[in-house]
Amino acid sequence: MDNLSMQTRVMIAAILSFGFFILFDTYYxxxxxxxxxxxxxxxxxxxxxxxxxxxxxxxxxxxxxxxxxxxxxxxxxxxxxxxxxxxxxxxxxxxxxxxxxxxxxxxxxxxxxxxxxxxxxxxxxxxxxxxxxxxxxxxxxxxxxxxxxxxxxxxxxxxxxxxxxxxxxxxxxxxxxxxxxxxxxxxxxxxxxxxxxxxxxxxxxxxxxxxxxxxxxxxxxxxxxxxxxxxxxxxxxxxxxxxxxxxxxxxxxxxxxxxxxxxxxxxxxxxxxxxxxxxxxxxxxxxxxxxxxxxxxxxxxxxxxxxxYGFITFFAKPLFAFLIYINSYFDNWGWSIIILTIIIKILVFPLTYKGMMSMGRLKELTPQVKELQAKHKGDPAKSGAAMMALYKKHNASPMGGCLPILLQIPVFFAIYRVLLNAVELKGAEWTLWINDLSLHDPYFVLPILMGGSMFVQQLITPTTVTDPTQQKIFKFLPVVFTIFFLTFPAGLVLYWIVNNVLSIVQQYYINKKLEWKRMEKESHQK
Amino acid sequence: MLSKKSPIKYNIFIFLIKFYQKYLSILFGYGCCRYYPTCSEYALMNFKHNNIFVASFKTIIRILKCNPIFDSGFDYPIVNHKQKSILNTYKRNKKIIFFLVPINDNISGNKRNKFYIIKGI
Missing domain, CATH: 2.70.98.90 (Beta-galactosidase; Chain A, domain 5)
Known part of the structure; x- marks a missing residue:
């Protein structure tokens, strides 16, 4: 396990998951x-x-x-x-x-x-x-x-x-x-x-x-x-x-x-x-x-x-019908994709909001977490258990959970299939330099924006990962994703960017809200 | 190699979960789990100690529960064992791999009893 450098493992992970993505679809x-x-x-x-x-x-x-x-x-x-x-x-x-x-x-x-x-x-x-x-x-x-x-x-x-x-x-x-x-x-x-x-x-x-x-x-x-x-x-x-x-x-x-x-x-x-x-x-x-x-x-x-659309048709078809409905108002597939992304984000907001609020509380526990980690250095199982006890004590749940993450995968997959398959996107202009959403961005601006937004999102999101090596890997992920998205259809990259930007806005709002709460508390104490 | 007496099972699911933990978890949900042990660890333990159907069922329930609507915290896998003594550890290289901690107080020798599996740390 330790023979491979962490960077290599991230690369392997990325390649495997994208490969899995495509193969599973084909063979299914x-x-x-x-x-x-x-x-x-x-x-x-x-x-x-x-x-x-x-x-x-x-x-x-x-x-x-x-x-x-x-x-x-x-x-x-x-x-x-x-x-x-x-x-x-x-x-x-x-x-x-x-x-x-x-x-x-x-x-x-x-x-x-x-x-x-x-x-x-x-x-x-x-x-x-x-x-x-x-x-x-x-x-x-x-x-x-x-x-x-x-x-x-x-x-x-x-x-x-x-x-x-x-x-x-x-x-x-x-x-x-x-x-x-x-x-x-x-x-x-x-x-x-x-x-x-x-x-x-x-x-x-x-x-x-x-x-x-x-x-x-x-x-x-x-x-x-x-x-x-x-x-x-x-x-x-x-x-x-x-x-x-x-x-x-x-x-x-x-x-x-x-x-x-x-x-x-x-x-x-x-x-x-x-x-x-x-x-x-x-x-x-x-x-x-x-x-x-x-x-x-x-x-x-x-x-x-x-x-x-392959095995995801049951979900992709209504999703696309909805996208068409949106497009009947905007008559621009680029803006329609953006609106669709916003609507999906609003729908899952209640699920993520609660998690994010409690995640913010975690930030206040960071010094204690670091202390625990120093205590159980090199023993992830032990420090995991100790941290869980700490969270339980402060009634803070560390993360959004595995289910929201898992749910995101079919949504992304359906959008991927829809945007890859749709003849409607062929020759569909969005704005400025994007004149075909079904092809990759000719100047690779969108994939780079995607990587950038992903980086900012990571920067602003509190995380339980405090191990320096793992933090490095997390910083490295946007680069890997940017490379993968270089040849993806512009419409799909657009979805991903909007999704990231919305996550950033959401996180920023929650961070601010938590800050206000804390200030209020402090002023009360005075 | 595991000794023949060991109740630890090995199957394709265990391989897949280990594969996920090693290579894929970092991409999707690393550090996203709300429980200890994490969902993948919970699944791994379940597949090692329970039959595939029970393990699958418990894993699915666990993943469905792993969202902000439910409380987070400790949730150890539970296993049925025909165990006579209260603390019986399986040893390998003199390192304790896991503990079986009985849930009920009245342990009787012949019945199958419920135990928590707690990984040795």
Whole structure:
């Protein structure tokens, strides 16, 4: 224990805890997914046993790897047969009748806009047929569009036709300005077919957050299929929403009235690729665009479930909803984060206040504490017991306690996930030099302010730590934290600064109040 | 090595708590505890002397109580032992590791009795 210098140990502590932070999140999410997958497989077996005819008729084909011939569609020609122009986005339809790409427009997506999908992957709204011959023929036959360009004001309908030997396929895609659309396929005779969600968007891929597919079942359970973890195909039969997303962007299909049936198939690099069974003349709802909470909520509140924050989602989601509510008044995410922090601080104030008041009383005991420590030098257990007896005698509780500290961790973690995941923060200006809260501070001013405020906070807060070595370590902690926060999103560092500053103000107030009390007492005695 | 007769248990929880005490406590709650022994020490003792379920339960209760709403002070872990004599210390390198101090006065040989565990200092 004493072989390592204290400084080294602090470094180890810091690295371990941050590592733990990230790893726990990643693996916990994986575990949930694995478990859900297992349940699904069990469910599948059950339904097959009970109603074999139904299982057979619904989902046999996509399980057959040959019928999903991925190689054919990968030879990608970007022959655009139709383009939809709208204020916020362009949609390009290619000659396979798919969404070839979506370009998002607006300040935060840069001058040229942002293309949501990468090139050499399976694109959204591609149709696959269970009949191999038809499937092959369809791959080799081009779609035609009635109109080359569409200007989207209220809504626009794109009609795409593919003429095979004995089959005519017509796709109707009705686009709306908010990015949602209706998708309907009409075939000249009934055939079994599937529509794919396409490979997930690749606008912003970040290893720290969830990338992959999510299936929401009618009983509100979510099954997550993360990139690189899909080792076999999995069927689903009672889904309401299926989505594929990266950090900021999403493509999803949903039907709130009927069960969606389909399969999550293993694609290249074990990434998921979703297929949904679609019937002749069936209409599906869809959305393609940024994973914006408010936008999704406006289309259908249930869609917000696919905004995923890992295991802390149960807490992070309402927290973010509240942040959005605050932002509706301020219209500036920076100020909204500050207000949210203040509100959280006020809520936990009663818990910390009592502790801080009694902690102040400790300051008066400092000479006696030092005496005790000198007496039991080098024996922390003994001096701890002696100090506790002293505190008990003076009715002063040394600290706020372990619970408040523990409670802070999930709050911080939820805020960390929310601010890391939120596309709303992308390109969100705060003030002065901060013009993107989702990126790190370009001049590293915020992390340094964070370290500074942490240092002041320590200076002003009375503590039971009187051991010189440990005091040194405490002085050293702000430096460690500053280094860690250098590359964190500015929004997150902002939260931490405000939290520190509020603690300082709170502590200053309490220190003053205790001083007044003491002066009052002294004047009474005179 | 602990002798076979020793009732001291060893498991993953003990490892984790020791790990926390050594490397993580300095970051989160060093010196924040309102009790003696501290929550982590209390948990460690409980996991050493009680079964995992009892120890977990007691630890959770203790942590929940460790806030300004409750009184602070001494709170020693309690253990059930089938102990005949009143003071029986386990020795290692002739150093007293802990004391078992009976809670009730009437110690009977055959029943399991409640003891405080107090670490040797």
């Amino acid at each position: 999410v994986q575990d949930i997914r694995k478990q859900q997958k297992k349940e699904q497989i069990e469910k599948k077996i059950n339904t097959e046993n009970q109603a074999p005819s139904m299982a057979e008729s619904s989902l046999v084909a996509p399980e057959d790897d040959e019928s999903i011939d991925l190689s054919v569609s990968i030879e990608n020609d970007k022959n655009i047969i139709s383009t939809i122009y709208s204020k916020d986005f362009n949609v390009y339809i290619d000659d396979k009748g798919r969404i070839g790409n979506v370009k998002l427009k607006g300040d935060k997506f840069g001058q040229d806009g942002l293309n949501m999908f990468s090139d050499d992957v399976v694109k959204p709204l591609e149709i696959r047929f269970s009949d191999k011959a038809i499937n092959q023929e369809a791959f080799n036959t081009k779609y035609t569009s009635k109109k080359k360009t569409h200007n989207l004001d209220n809504k626009t309908i794109i009609t795409l036709t593919q003429k095979l030997k004995d089959l005519t396929i017509t796709k109707y895609i009705t686009f709306f300005p908010n990015g949602s659309y209706l998708f309907k396929v009409v075939t000249s005779k009934d055939v079994k077919m599937f529509v794919t969600l396409g490979y997930r968007p690749s606008g912003e891929v970040d290893g720290f957050v969830f990338n992959g597919a999510i299936v929401k079942e009618f009983d509100n359970t979510l099954s997550l299929y993360e990139d690189g973890d899909v080792v076999s195909n999995t069927n689903f039969s009672k889904a309401s929403i299926v989505s594929s997303s990266d950090k900021y962007y999403v493509h999803l299909l949903y039907d709130m009235d009927n069960n969606l049936k389909g399969v999550v198939s293993k694609y290249k690099d074990d990434d998921p690729l979703l297929f949904v069974n679609i019937l002749n003349k069936q209409t599906l709802n869809g959305y393609v665009g940024e994973k914006n909470f408010k936008k999704l909520q406006d289309i259908d509140p249930a869609l917000t479930d696919i905004v995923e």
